[in-house]
Amino acid sequence: MIRTSGPLVEVAELTVRYGAATALDRVSLTVGVGELVALVGPNGAGKSTLVDTLSGILVPASGSVTVRGRLAHVPEGRQVFGDLSVEDNLRLGGWRIGERDTAAVYAVLPALTELRRRRAGLLSGGEQQMVAVGRALMSRPDVLVIDELSLGLAPLVVADLVRHLRELNAWRGVAVLLIEQNARLALDLCSRAYVLEAGRIVAEGTSAELAASSLVSDAYLGGVVVDGE
Amino acid sequence: MANELAGYVITGLGTGCGFALVGSGLVAIYRVTRVVNFAQGTFAVIGAMCASSLLSVLPHGIAEPLAVLAVALVGLLVGFVAIGRPGTTPQAALIVTLGLAIFAYAVVVLVWGDQPRSFAGVPGAVTVLDGRVQSHYLLVIGVTVPVFAGMALFFGHTDLGRALTACASNPYAARVIGIDVRRMGLLAFAIGGALGALAGVLLTPVQQITFDSDVTLIVNGFAAAVLGGLTRPAVTLAGGLLLGVTQALVAGYGNAAHQTEIALGLMLAVMIGRAARRPAALEEPT
Ligand SMILES: Nc1ncnc2c1ncn2[C@@H]1O[C@H](COP(=O)(O)OP(=O)(O)OP(=O)(O)O)[C@@H](O)[C@H]1O
Ligand SMILES: [Mg+2]
Numbered sequence: 001m002i003r004t005s006g007p008l009v010e011v012a013e014l015t016v017r018y019g020a021a022t023a024l025d026r027v028s029l030t031v032g033v034g035e036l037v038a039l040v041g042p043n044g045a046g047k048s049t050l051v052d053t054l055s056g057i058l059v060p061a062s063g064s065v066t067v068r069g070r071l072a073h074v075p076e077g078r079q080v081f082g083d084l085s086v087e088d089n090l091r092l093g094g095w096r097i098g099e100r101d102t103a104a105v106y107a108v109l110p111a112l113t114e115l116r117r118r119r120a121g122l123l124s125g126g127e128q129q130m131v132a133v134g135r136a137l138m139s140r141p142d143v144l145v146i147d148e149l150s151l152g153l154a155p156l157v158v159a160d161l162v163r164h165l166r167e168l169n170a171w172r173g174v175a176v177l178l179i180e181q182n183a184r185l186a187l188d189l190c191s192r193a194y195v196l197e198a199g200r201i202v203a204e205g206t207s208a209e210l211a212a213s214s215l216v217s218d219a220y221l222g223g224v225v226v227d228g229e
Numbered sequence: 230m231a232n233e234l235a236g237y238v239i240t241g242l243g244t245g246c247g248f249a250l251v252g253s254g255l256v257a258i259y260r261v262t263r264v265v266n267f268a269q270g271t272f273a274v275i276g277a278m279c280a281s282s283l284l285s286v287l288p289h290g291i292a293e294p295l296a297v298l299a300v301a302l303v304g305l306l307v308g309f310v311a312i313g314r315p316g317t318t319p320q321a322a323l324i325v326t327l328g329l330a331i332f333a334y335a336v337v338v339l340v341w342g343d344q345p346r347s348f349a350g351v352p353g354a355v356t357v358l359d360g361r362v363q364s365h366y367l368l369v370i371g372v373t374v375p376v377f378a379g380m381a382l383f384f385g386h387t388d389l390g391r392a393l394t395a396c397a398s399n400p401y402a403a404r405v406i407g408i409d410v411r412r413m414g415l416l417a418f419a420i421g422g423a424l425g426a427l428a429g430v431l432l433t434p435v436q437q438i439t440f441d442s443d444v445t446l447i448v449n450g451f452a453a454a455v456l457g458g459l460t461r462p463a464v465t466l467a468g469g470l471l472l473g474v475t476q477a478l479v480a481g482y483g484n485a486a487h488q489t490e491i492a493l494g495l496m497l498a499v500m501i502g503r504a505a506r507r508p509a510a511l512e513e514p515t
Binding site: 055057073075079080081082083084088091092093095096098100135136139 | 388391392394395398399401402403404405406407408
């Protein structure tokens, strides 16, 4: 764990474009050391764009991204190396820092142990998500950015993953930035949250505040029935 | 009759090693970039030509490795042109390599002329099972087998090899975990250049090389590599050897004019047979 003066992740006035289309418009956001932060928003809001910019895959048009420590990214749709074994997937996760020892990851995610020789592409969705999380953990991150934890997974599998995240946070102080369609789950797990819509942050606050606000409860927590228009 | 057979088989294995090396270069590049490199035969030709020039000033054993290194650089250059620009699709890159292969004819003819070239290899002949074989074929086999073993170890059991494989398996995920996909692609082209050149350098003492020898080499190398789904070095070696031996036998006992067609026909039969046995969806690289 690192000690820093500022927050672990600091995004300031970030604008990202795809050609002429603006996907993120002056977005600001922070994740503190050991903090659990949620980012919710509808499809196409720019959540994945933000995550890809955080891990350096996309380049900002303006604004800044500061990461004080190691950031690992669990990409949307799991994105395991399908041709390779689970063990090789994990090892590749340590590429950036030259880490080869997978034992610590199996200790955190014991379900992966018996899958270690299996080809990752042939695993179930939940198992692949576990591999993607394990692969990210191999780089011994200070902050884990997870793009869509629950997408397409059965509730029991999600609950299991959430438990692992809580443990990682409590035992190792790993901070988490969680992108989730399931706002209830996100607000439940995280202490703070941001709401992103059409490339802009439209609300932010503690999870309790946001859960109580009509903006979030109406749009994301099923507070009202969608009208017939 | 029996003594002829052993000779043909060993000659065929030697030629097959050359095909397999060309094929393995294709595999090295395809595994990492998903680009079919049509300039692969060109690497062999340039390697052979470079070696023939270097041999006029340098001794054997130094000139050949230097030629291989030089063509690794040529491979890097081809890589830069083919995949250097971010966002190039493998299909576009394939066309670029085809263009470069044709362009290379002009360069090779300009620098080395259009006459066949050769240089001396391991001198003499040995007797194997009562058959006489040029000793050089044994060198070809003796170099190729460890090269393939090394490739298998490299791709399957080293961090760098795994990272190279990861680039083709899922380029986006490779970037997510911090692998520089473009750099890995360039490295693959350099490896491909070296493997192609090795084929050219090894084969030239037993088979003259001209500027357009790349066609035979790429056709046979491609056939060998396709057998292994363009991703498996071990199957590529088997395919190359099968092609080489078949051609030597056809040429020895039958009609040398049709050796390539017959060998490629056999390859096609093997591939159709394999496809019938196994659904294509399950044929994934390892
Ligand atoms: N490669 C791309 N080229 C052009 N536009 C893109 C590209 N990727 C995303 N976009 C656009 O940018 C906007 C934000 O997309 P992004 O994937 O970040 O949304 P998201 O919030 O992650 O959505 P989802 O919940 O569906 O995953 C969308 O309008 C999308 O169409
Ligand atoms: Mg997304």
